[in-house]
Amino acid sequence: MxxxxxxxxxxxxxxxxxxxxxxxxxxxxxxxxxxxxxxxxxxxxxxxxxxxxxxxxxxxxxxxxxxxxxxxxxxxxxxxxxxxxxxxxxxxxxxxxxxxxxxxxxxxxxxxxxxxxxxxxxxxxxxxxxxxxxxxxxxxxxxxxxxxxxxxxxxxxxxxxxxxxxxxxxxxxxxxxxxxxxxxxxxxxxxxxxxxxxxxxxxxxxxxxxxxxxxxxxxxxxxxxxxxxxxxxxxxxxxxxxxxxxxxxxxxxxxxxxxxxxxxxxxxxxxxxxxxxxxxxxxxxxxxxxxxxxxxxxxxxxxxxxxxxxxxxxxxxxxxxxxxxxxxxxxxxxxxxxxxxxxxxxxxxxxxxxxxxxxxxxxxxxxxxxxxxxxxxxxxxxxxxxxxRFQRLNRSLPANMPDIKTMKDHLIIIGYGVNGRNVALSAKSEAIPYVIVDIDPETVKSGLRNGEPIRYGDATQEHVLLSTGVKSARVIVIAISDRTETRRMTELARRLNPDIYMRVSKN
CATH class of the missing domain: 1.20.1530.20 (Na+/H+ antiporter like fold)
Incomplete structure (x- = not known):
């Protein structure tokens, strides 16, 4: 045998x-x-x-x-x-x-x-x-x-x-x-x-x-x-x-x-x-x-x-x-x-x-x-x-956000994992205005409890990225693990704001 x-x-x-x-x-x-x-x-x-x-x-x-x-x-x-x-x-x-x-x-x-x-x-x-x-x-x-x-x-x-x-x-x-x-x-x-x-x-x-x-x-x-x-x-x-x-x-x-x-x-x-x-x-x-x-x-x-x-x-x-x-x-x-x-x-x-x-x-x-x-x-x-027909399913959930219309030269953080939190902490200590986007409802809920300017949404969707004031932002940090989504986000952000400084930081 x-x-x-x-x-x-x-x-x-x-x-x-x-x-x-x-x-x-x-x-x-x-x-x-x-x-x-x-x-x-x-x-x-x-x-x-x-x-x-x-x-x-x-x-x-x-x-x-x-x-x-x-x-x-x-x-x-x-x-x-x-x-x-x-x-x-x-x-x-x-x-x-x-x-x-x-x-x-x-x-x-x-x-x-x-x-x-x-x-x-x-x-x-x-x-x-x-x-x-x-x-x-x-x-x-x-x-x-x-x-x-x-x-x-x-x-x-x-x-x-x-x-x-x-x-x-x-x-x-x-x-x-x-x-x-x-x-x-x-x-x-x-x-x-x-x-x-x-x-x-x-x-x-x-x-x-x-x-x-x-x-x-x-x-x-x-x-x-x-x-x-x-x-x-x-x-x-x-x-x-x-x-x-x-x-x-x-x-x-x-x-x-x-x-x-x-x-x-x-x-x-x-x-x-x-x-x-x-x-x-x-x-x-x-x-x-x-x-x-x-x-x-x-x-x-x-x-x-x-x-x-x-x-x-x-x-x-x-x-x-x-x-x-x-x-x-x-x-x-x-x-x-x-x-x-x-x-x-x-x-x-x-x-x-x-x-x-x-x-x-x-x-x-x-x-x-x-x-x-x-x-x-x-x-x-x-x-x-x-x-x-499905666009309404992609809308972000309401959150306590700063007035995007008045924000200028701010920082956008996509992903609120370990790296995203560290970036937000540094921005807060330097008094840099920032906005966070994350796709996990539990993460968003936790961030809101901590007083963070975070909103729920899929940043590969144009209307979600526009809602963060990407056209008037100075820096965007993408702190997620998905390579495919990272590539789509960078292409979309670059198209909406060719002058924005971009940094990719894997979570």
Whole structure:
């Protein structure tokens, strides 16, 4: 079996190199290349991979390492600032998706239990694929990045109650698992342990390990923390991925987070390739070729429905239309944890074998399309936000602002993160008049409480920038992380005021 697994690993890597080389030449996304490799080498393709269960284990390790690195990049403080996106955004998105799918399937005559289960499956998006793309685009700290991450975190947490609910659905056959209250108690105890570890235990342990100046020991310590916490969460009935994310959070609070991220990155990239290959192996090629139009239409319908629901959720939270479109398109696919849910549903007799095959093909197709959808999402968001019918959704919210008409030679600060706050503090100490614009409602609310001249708005929109008095301003500082938006803002500001002095300071 060991030699069989080794042979399969060799096949995966060699075939991946060849496929990715071709995909690179035609400028196709790498993730699609990995999924295509899995479909090609899997049991439904050329049948080159035999140790499928072992490859799935390697894929699980890839997801664990991916979410571990995400946790390293996000501190507990950052997570608390995203609570609105996690609690409000996540709850709305999952609930609306389940209700919409349920209503559609009941209309088409599906049983109640089946309709609810498929609603569960569709409500979850792919944490592994979406966060990988966001990381590569350096958009983790952008408004859309924070919103996407918050909703995905909620989805990962929601997997537990969704799985517990499956045996309780109408039509389910089988025994009910462990009490939800017991699992909830275990989860709360685990979260408390993570907070304590992040505050005292992990920084102290890493301090003594770092003093040895042994790189191998430091790396092994990181891997040990990652898998130990992931294993503990699985014992509590939670997902391994969520545990890995929590493990990353414990280290992110220490001064060793940046070194840790650099050390784990090569391991993450190697193992996440197995995850995407394993997704491709799930594709039933024969069934897809026998029903291509049916599967493609279903996949397109799912992505459209999910985009509309996620976009509406973001709009309800008060974010601009452009961000709503970006988030909606990014969360339009079916997630990897839905495969786990679908197997549970199959075991309890809620879906038939044929419906299970249809779901797998539809889910994989939505995953394959994700990279391309996100690649064009910026252009689609810009085009949508410029439509006259939607202009009212781009207007900035009222705020206590100075009289822009009387301001001259003032400073405009776009983005009120760390750098934006420092610029505002310096301007205040030098008695320089300034105006702040930020796209995060929570940040604006906090700034207003502190007496800052801040307003809510998307500074890529001309009317928002004009409302700051850009034509009479002397300096504009762009302190955001999104490179695409920064470029658009600089072009727009330069067009509105060719003489303005511009400074870009990444947040």
């Amino acid at each position: 060991e030699m069989l697994l080794l042979g399969d690993i060799a096949v995966i890597f060699v075939l991946s190199v060849l496929v990715l080389f071709i995909f690179h030449k035609v400028r196709a996304p790498a993730i699609v290349g990995f999924i295509f490799t899995g479909a090609l080498a899997g049991p439904q393709g050329l049948g080159l991979i035999q140790a499928i269960e072992q490859v799935d284990v390697l894929a699980e390790i890839g997801v664990i390492l991916l979410l571990f690195t995400i946790g390293l990049e996000i501190s507990l403080k950052d997570l608390m600032q995203m609570k609105k996106y996690v609690l409000v955004g996540g709850t709305l998105q999952v609930a609306l998706a389940i209700l919409a799918v349920y209503a559609l399937l009941i209309y088409f005559g599906q049983p109640v239990g089946t309709a609810i289960l498929i609603g569960f499956l569709v409500s979850v998006s792919s944490t592994a694929i979406v966060l990988r793309i966001i990381q590569k685009k350096s958009e983790m700290y952008t408004p859309q990045g924070r919103t996407i991450l918050g909703i995905l975190i909620f989805q990962d947490i929601a997997i537990v109650p969704l799985m517990l609910a499956v045996p309780l659905l109408p039509g389910a056959v089988g025994e009910v698992p462990e009490s939800p209250l017991i699992i909830l108690a275990k989860g709360l105890a685990l979260v408390a342990l993570v907070i304590i570890s992040a505050k005292w235990l992990v920084p102290l342990a890493l301090y003594h390990i770092a003093r040895t100046d042994d790189r191998e020991l430091f790396l092994l310590s990181l891997v040990a923390i990652c898998f130990a916490v992931a294993w503990a969460t699985s014992l509590a009935g939670l997902s391994l991925g969520l545990g890995a994310f929590l493990a990353g959070l414990t280290i992110s609070e220490s001064q060793y987070s940046h070194q840790a991220f650099g050390n784990v990155l090569p391991l993450r990239d190697a193992f996440t390739s197995f995850f995407f290959v394993s997704v491709g192996m799930l594709l039933d090629v024969n069934f897809l070729l026998a029903n291509p139009l049916y599967i493609i239409l279903l996949a397109s319908g799912v992505m459209l429905l999910k985009s509309l629901i996620a976009g509406a959720t973001v709009a309800i939270m008060g974010l601009p239309l452009r961000i709503a479109v970006l988030v909606g398109l990014a969360l339009s696919q079916i997630g990897e944890f839905s495969f786990v849910l679908s197997k549970v549903g199959l075991e309890y007799g809620l879906i038939s074998q044929e419906l299970y095959r249809i779901f797998l093909d539809v889910a994989v197709l939505t995953m394959v399309a994700t990279s391309s959808i996100i690649a064009v999402s910026t252009k689609l968001a810009d085009a949508t936000s410029r439509l006259p």
